[in-house]
Amino acid sequence: MYLPGRYEDVDFCFRGWKRGFKGIYEPRSIIYHKGYASFKDFFNNRQIAAMVFRNSLFFMLKNITDIRLKLQLYFWLPIRLLFFLLTGRLYFIKAFFEVLTRLPQIKEKRAEAIKNFRLSDKELLSIIG
Numbered sequence: 001m002y003l004p005g006r007y008e009d010v011d012f013c014f015r016g017w018k019r020g021f022k023g024i025y026e027p028r029s030i031i032y033h034k035g036y037a038s039f040k041d042f043f044n045n046r047q048i049a050a051m052v053f054r055n056s057l058f059f060m061l062k063n064i065t066d067i068r069l070k071l072q073l074y075f076w077l078p079i080r081l082l083f084f085l086l087t088g089r090l091y092f093i094k095a096f097f098e099v100l101t102r103l104p105q106i107k108e109k110r111a112e113a114i115k116n117f118r119l120s121d122k123e124l125l126s127i128i129g
Contacts, residue, residue: 001062001102001109004043007055014063017128020118046091054095061099062110066121 002008017023039048060073084092099106119127 001058001105002055004039004051005055006039006048006052007059011059011063014059014124015113015116017124018063018113018117018119018121023128050091050095053092054098057096057099058102058106061103061106062113064121065114065117069121 002011013023039051043051057077060069064070064073081093081096084090
């Protein structure tokens with residue numbers, strides 16, 4: 001659903017936490033991450049920004065179950081889209097319409113995911129801060 005990818009790692013971790021899995025921190029571990037390194041060869045900055053926006057909407061529509069968080073999304077989304085329109089960032093508008101065309105797929109993936117959720121969004125957010 002997220003391809004080309006951004007957010008698939010967030011989705012994976014969030015669903016694991018909502019299922020009740022624990023995240024373990026290893027302070028001696030070292031990780032090297034070059035953000036967007038593989039994407040910059042194939043996508044420009046606008047395309048990457050649109051991809052992140054699109055996939056963040058996929059993530060929220062698929063995984064967020066708290067009514068208050070959903071209402072915040074629905075309240076701010078039209079304002080963000082108007083801002084993008086007024087500032088000529090039409091690539092974000094295009095990304096939004098990509099989300100609309102994929103609503104049936106999002107709904108299907110959501111039904112699969114929420115069957116396994118054990119924690120509410122509120123419980124999870126209180127744990128991870």
